Amino acid sequence: xxxxIGFFDFTGCEGCQLTVMNLDNDLLKILQLVExxxxxxxxxxEVTKLDIAFIEGSITRQQDRDRLxxxxxxxxxxxxxxxxxxxGGVNLLASEKAVAELRxxxxxxxxxxxxxxxxxxxxxxxxxxxxxxxxxxxxxxxxAVLQALLLEREPDLPQFAVCVECKLAEFPCSFxxxxxxxGPVTRAGCHAICIEGGDRCRGCRGLVDNxxxxxxxxxxxxxxxxxxxxxxxxxxxNIGDEI
Ligand code: SF4
Ligand code: SF4
Ligand code: SF4
Numbered sequence: 001x002x003x004x005i006g007f008f009d010f011t012g013c014e015g016c017q018l019t020v021m022n023l024d025n026d027l028l029k030i031l032q033l034v035e036x037x038x039x040x041x042x043x044x045x046e047v048t049k050l051d052i053a054f055i056e057g058s059i060t061r062q063q064d065r066d067r068l069x070x071x072x073x074x075x076x077x078x079x080x081x082x083x084x085x086x087x088g089g090v091n092l093l094a095s096e097k098a099v100a101e102l103r104x105x106x107x108x109x110x111x112x113x114x115x116x117x118x119x120x121x122x123x124x125x126x127x128x129x130x131x132x133x134x135x136x137x138x139x140x141x142x143x144a145v146l147q148a149l150l151l152e153r154e155p156d157l158p159q160f161a162v163c164v165e166c167k168l169a170e171f172p173c174s175f176x177x178x179x180x181x182x183g184p185v186t187r188a189g190c191h192a193i194c195i196e197g198g199d200r201c202r203g204c205r206g207l208v209d210n211x212x213x214x215x216x217x218x219x220x221x222x223x224x225x226x227x228x229x230x231x232x233x234x235x236x237x238n239i240g241d242e243i
Contacts, residue, residue, distance in 0.1 A: 003033065003052065003150055004049070005035070005036055005037065005050065005053075005146075006036070006038035006039065006047070006052070006053050006071075007020065007036070007041070008038065008053060008054070009040060010058060010059055010067075011057045011059070011091055012056045012082065012084040012085070012089075013084075015136035016056045016081045016085075016136045017081070018136070019136045019137050019138075021042075022139065023142075026139070049075075051075070051077060052078075053071050053075035055068070055071065055078065057084045057085055057091075058085065058088050058119035058120060059119065059122065060118075060120070061116055061117060062115070068122065068125050069125065069126060071126075072127065077129045077149060078128055079129060079131065079145065080122045080130070080131040081137060081142075082132065082133070083133060083134060083204055083205075083237050084135070086122075086123075086206070088120065088239065090237060092239040093239065095119065099118055103116065130149075130155055133189070133204075133205040134189070135204035135237055138191070141157075141190075158208075159208065160188050161183060161208045161211065162182075162184075162186045162188045163184050163188075165188045165189075165191050166183055166192035169191070169192060171196055172195075174195060174199075175219060175222075175223055180225060180229060180230065181195070181200040181201050182200075182202060183201035184212070184219065185203075185208060185211040185212075185213070185230075185234075186203045186204075186206065187205045187207065187208040187209075190204075190205060202236055203233065203236065203238060204237045206238055
């Protein structure tokens with residue numbers, strides 16, 4: 001019997017689910033190994049039990065909590081898909097302001113009908129077995145995690161920083177252009193895609209385990225930057241690490 005997997009979404013932009021759908025031929029190969037039993041983007045069916053639930057988005061309402069708990073009860077393995085699900089991601093920028101004020105600003109007279117609360121990452125509501133970082137996730141990493149789970153192995157995430165992938169690809173360094181880059185302390189796995197595209201790393205994959213802070217401090221000093229300036233940048237995707 002094929003492994004039964006499902007995709008579920010809460011508050012997010014659906015970019016992580018789109019990454020999965022954009023896997024093209026790889027997606028067709030996956031379908032030979034698994035049965036997709038729930039995926040709102042593709043189908044309306046619901047099942048009572050599934051093997052792996054991939055969940056995108058943050059939890060912002062009581063009904064989200066209830067739905068997430070039901071998914072947890074139905075799923076053998078639960079995987080947080082992307083930064084919104086893993087640590088709240090950019091949704092947690094909303095935590096900086098009172099939710100009532102945000103509702104009024106955005107929805108004006110309709111605000112009273114929208115019972116949203118402060119966004120939460122999944123692990124604040126249920127037990128999360130594994131997380132795939134990024135905003136959005138990296139498609140090849142999704143495939144690697146799925147492959148590991150199908151083989152009943154522990155999925156591995158890179159234990160080194162984005163700088164390693166960036167240097168190996170010989171991309172020019174953002175610091176040399178006067179930009180603040182979070183690559184030295186951010187978990188690799190995205191192939192330094194933002195630097196390849198002419199931007200800098202904004203830390204969407206979160207902090208690498210055991211970041212090497214001493215060389216980073218040296219880089220900051222050389223460029224007249226402070227740790228506080230880095231932390232301010234880092235908070236864009238990672239306020240969840242502080243709550
Ligand atoms: S992690 Fe980023 S790409 Fe994924 S749902 Fe959230 S905002 Fe969208
Ligand atoms: S600091 Fe940024 S741009 Fe420079 S090598 Fe590291 S990841 Fe690449
Ligand atoms: S380079 Fe940085 S911001 Fe861009 S995808 Fe990779 S981790 Fe995220």
